[in-house]
Amino acid sequence: MSAQLSIGIDVGGTNTDAVALDPAGTVLAWTKQPTTPDVTGGIRAALRALLAELGERRSEVGRIMLGTTHATNAIVRRRDLGRVAVMRLGAPMASDFPPLAGWPADLREAVLAGSVLTGGGHLMDGYPISPLDRDGIRRFLDGLDGYDAVAVCGIFSPSFPEQELEVQALIHDHAGPDVAVSLSHEIGALGVMERENATVLNAALYGVARDVTQALLDVVTEEKLSATTYFAQNDGTLMAVDYAAHYPVLTIGSGPANSIRGAAFLSGTDHAVIIDVGGTTSDLGVLVDRFPRESTMPREIGGVTTNFRMPDVLSLGLGGGTVVDPATGAPGHDSVGYRITQEALLFGGSTPTLTDAAALADGRLTGVSPEIAAALRTARARAHDRIESAVERMSLGRTGLALVVVGGGGFLVPDQVLGAGEVLRPEQGNVANAVGAAIALAGGRADQLCDHGDRLAAIEAAGKAAVEKAIQAGADPLRVEIVDVLETPVSYATRPTLKVSVKAAGPLAGIGNP
């Protein structure tokens, strides 16, 4: 009877939300608390409020999942980042692009302890580019004026990972077993610059990750809970806390992923378009077979291009606080944001907003001039058009997909949207992120290049690696399954070559997933 409840926590920039779910997936309790600068305070307040509401049943809490934008914020604000020694294996190839080329200067300054282009690396067919220079690697580390972590990126390491592992062992042997090392083949797919960028960010985030993981563990200990703790990652799957401590960059993007999966769960759909309407922006995502659809384009984080897995999210500059031009009725780029309760017409202010446009339509706002009323009606129609066009764009030609609306500005979405099926507005949509964290699965992905003739063997090999990664991330070995296979042809070689990318996921070991 014990350890059946799941708690999901979402640490956002403004609020820390938490929910408690029973095994059937019913929301037993939820809360919204302000996020604190030390993170711990917000988590503590949210967890205490939730436990108070659970009362006697607090002893049944079996697991706690945390999703956070903390790592993203550290990069964007250039705060609390570690200094990283960067090694690229494969010289002289790619030396036209030194490590951290193209980064914003202040971020590079904050992160880079030193870099070296050294021997190693492979061609697409596994042929070595140049011999590994073990002495050179030792000399490089000895010559640095201190560093917090090391990032290692070998050319074609996603296909041939052994060399990066060898270098990791070498670093531990030379500089001590406690030196934190980020290996690129564990972080990203093919695309050496983007993968290296993500690997360096990962290494720079170890300290931040320690703070957040410690904050969660401290509060759990304070409350004398015997629950297992997890972190949510980019694609809506979970990782064990010690895994999150090794791969903090994978928490980037967990906010949108959790919101997509939480919204889908609350509305009971497996395939849907999700729209999360806030005060300033609306974020749209797509749920395919219970997972957020991933982006295929390079993603920038704080000005750095990376290629790690991220949900495909379309952001519109439309929210409840969006300011309406009183002359033309055009919804602008500006938003009154959190000042909406003073500035919007509905609250006695003087700025027409989309909230006022909705309030006028349903009769809550009266007594405005005919000109303003006309502008608000135009604005509402234009906002509907833009939402409709965004939904159509995200649904990729599939008509009839359910549209799930969450977030405080959900009233901007009309009840009928051309091209979409049913419009669903689940209860507790305001804490969809925390619900998404509470129901996340454990997953892993692996890539492999192969000849077309060896396609099935390559998919099998990549599948095995993906399953291993999922189990390492906490999935139940008996219930983990392959959930996605991507194939990319590579032209121009004499032998046609294929890149296969396989993802595995499953419920966490030990406890039934709601």
Added chain:
Amino acid sequence: MHHSQARRVIDLADVDALAAGAAIFGTGGGGAVHTSRLATRLRIEEFGPVPLVGVDELTPDDAVITMSAMGAPGVGLEVLTAAGQAQTLVREVERYIGRKVTTVMATEIGGSNGVTPVAWAARAGLAVLDADQMGRAFPMATMTSTNVAKLPMGVAVMCDGIGNVSLLHPVNGAWLERHARALTVASGGIALGAGVLRVEDAQAGAVIRGTVSRAIEVGHHLLGSPEPVAALVEVLGAALLITGKVIDVERVTEGGFTRGSVTVEGIGGDRDRLVRVEIQNENLVALEDGEVLVSVPDLITVVDSETGEAISTENLRFGQRIAVLAWPCDPLWRTERGLELTGPPAFGYDIPYVPLTVSSEGAVR
């Protein structure tokens, strides 16, 4: 070493425009411009602006080298160029011709190959010639203006990211294509290639003039306009074939090339229309109701309908909102020999070439 009196230079403010414009002239091929844009920005930051010289500004003292990367775009994400790679090529050409190289010309203006030569020139202290051999992107070494002009096949130099250098004396463009391809594969899928262009041949019409400044001009129009697609139509004198969404992308890889088609369903004023674009490494033929609207060697480019950014063939995806633009190729490709090398049959399509004309309203005739 390079021209001190160059009328203009390519500076940092031109890099994004050059990349955006080269992607437009890439007609879906020529390599994605993301990495080459970064390289060019870094080199100009380090070595300063690059002189851009016109064909008529060349003097008998100049020595011109043509350069491009060849290989698979996917592999190119991993196998990036080495810092000394382009200079190794230049030095090998200098050793062979016995004089200093002063000027670099892009083999193809389309895609990354239209952008990276500026980065190489910056590092090597060379000028860039405002011309190329294609006026767009093409997949084969035979599809060049110098081949249309029947210039004798000169030497070709290749260099990979490891430092291996090869000097080739191919008997013609087809053998160059075969040997260069084999070397590229041995080098891990990507290599740089260079050839020698005689100044008198360039000035006698063996190159397509003005294509670098044209790409920069098109890029500035595109990036500077609140209505990017309309701006492109205007600056290119293009026909807007259709505005719509991609409802099907079919792709197979055979013989080292990608082949397939993309189907576009019209929206807005183009509702109820369907246009299919046949693709290989580039966009080659546009059809509607079984009728050919436009075909190679005329240019067909697919752009994002909101940003106007060119979408390369490997990045076409179901559901994208796009506009398909087409405009006439350089007259050189419409000659008998030009069409023999680059007309629809050269790509395996059994259709006659009908030259595209664009009326003042932008419609296809």
